[in-house]
Amino acid sequence: MISECYVKPLHELSLEAKQPIYFTPFELVFLNGNYSQKGLLFAKPTPPENQDFSISTFLDDLRRSLSATLDHFYPLAARLATRKQENPPCYVIYIDPENCQGVKFVHGTLDATVADIVTSKDVHILVHSFFDLNNAINHDGHTLPLLSIQVTELADGIFIGGSVNHMLADGTSFWHFMATWSEIFRSKAISRPPIFKKWVLDGSDPIINLPYTHEEQFIKRSEHAHVRERFFHFSSALVAKLKARANAECNTNKISSLQAVAAFIWRCVTRVRRQPNKSETICRLVSNNRSRVNPPMTDNYVGNPVQLVSTTTTVEDLMAHGLGWAALKLNEAVKNHDYSEVKKWVESWLKNLFVYKLSGLFNPNLVHFGSSPRFDMYGCEFELGKAVAARSGSVNKADEKMTMYPGREGGGSMDVEVFLLPEYMMDLEHDEDFISALESN
Structure with a gap:
């Protein structure tokens, strides 16, 4: 690991964007779920096609474009919060955009090649080191980042890996974020603005009060056999x-x-x-x-x-x-x-x-x-x-x-x-x- 920092939205959030975002039933059932981890392996640009490639410049550009992307995907820079009381029991979990601590951004290096990763018969064990927050569950988003980006430099490649809280984003949303980030990195434009207004079943309350008074009543961390x-x-x-x-x-x-x-x-x-x-x-x-x-x-x-x-x-x-x-x-x-x-x-x-x-x-x-x-x-x-x-x-x-x-x-x-x-x-x-x-x- 070379460095880590936290990246926040480029601009101050509006008053509307600072309002709590409440979870739907589809999301609350997965409080015990692990973060989702996906990423892409690239070949490092080499001369003569790209004489001027610099990893430090590339990382600076990634951070700057990530900050601009978070202007649109601002909840990813936030943390979870819980509002609770014991009598009567009230336990409401939500995203608190006002608690904008930022997306974690990690830079690491690895003495391996692209070929080491892609030609391995089984998925190479080194791939697991390309991601952050390996033991986190979604409820940990109260204290941990909701999104962590790790950029790992190989001898001849670059891996960009994201670990995202699975209550905030499914695969559709994660790859929407990644596409937008890549788009802004290239042109500063955005073709698909994200929508954060939550779906609510007609006639139901958007604020769901879970029947708990303490996280120990529902948190259960799981371990799986070696595969x-x-x-x-x-x-x-x-x-x-x-x-x-x-x-x-x-x-x-x-x-x-x-x-x-x-x-x-x-x-x-x-x-x-x-x-x-x-x-x-x-x-x-x-x-x-x-x-x-x-x-x-x-x-x-x-x-x-x-x-x-x-x-x-x-x-x-x-x-x-x-x-x-x-x-x-x-x-x-x-x-x-x-x-x-x-x-x-x-x-x-x-x-x-x-x-x-x-x-x-x-x-x-x-x-x-x-x-x-x-x-x-x-x-x-x-x-x-x-x-x-x-x-x-x-x-x-x-x-x-x-x-x-x-x-x-x-x-x-x-x-x-x-x-x-x-x-x-x-x-x-x-x-x-x-x-x-x-x-x-």
Whole structure:
């Protein structure tokens, strides 16, 4: 670590911007969640294309453009606050923009190369050191930064990694922030102003009073077993082939590329786990509710309006039927997750408030897909050219977790970061269906 500082918005906040921002039910349930960690690996500019590149100048430009970006994304520079009383019990958690302590900005160096990172069979353990706040949970945002940026200089590369409080931002919001920062770095313009006015269910109070008097009543930190981490690349041709196969098997055209790839991985992972035939297997996707609420929100809405959507069957049925059958079950689960389902869940939660314990969200028969290949990660260039690779940090990783990324070459290609216990990963690497498909890339 070379240095760290805190970056604040370039200009003083308006009176309106200093007002508290209250969380929605989608966000409050994740008080125990870890920060989200994503970042981009770039090749360092080299002569003769860029004779004048200076890391110190680049860092100064990053800090200045980050400050200008925080004029728009000012809640990321704030801290959480809690208003509470014991009689009657009142516990309200919110973002306090007036407590503008800034975004943490860390500069570090590492004696490694880009090739060390991208050619490693498993995700290189050094990648975990590219991120800050590795042990933080969302509730820690009362005292810790809501966003920390770490810039790590490699021998021939630069990694820009962000650790963001997951109650403030889902993947849609994080990559919106990164795109805006890159845009301002390049031209000082902004094409998509963020929206922080929170969605509220008609007839409900925007200020939610949790039934607690102390954080010990709901805070539960979780630990996960050691897993292996690998990236598997699905070319645009392979994605198209899996999508066409899934749709043809069901005589339909409604199965998406993501659903086809997720179903393929679900079947392969379930097979290598060797669960009993009569046991349940679950496939779960993270659903973006922006387009599902009424009125719908745009992708400029900043927050974490997501829910978990799943489908369940027996191992026997999943293995007996084809790819299309599994993909269609995912398609139906997503289709059925409409506004009436979202509204029903919110109304139920408001009658019986609770906070998820992460250990309760996972089980050994689950395959969980997070993030999205639709995020424009590689559009964030910071005048370094297209990133060489995208990577994630050490948190939010468990035996059942899969993280989706767009492929660097675009065209509908995908990269899937797979986390499995070592024995399952070894079997997946030798699974005939899985390997033969990837070899056809």
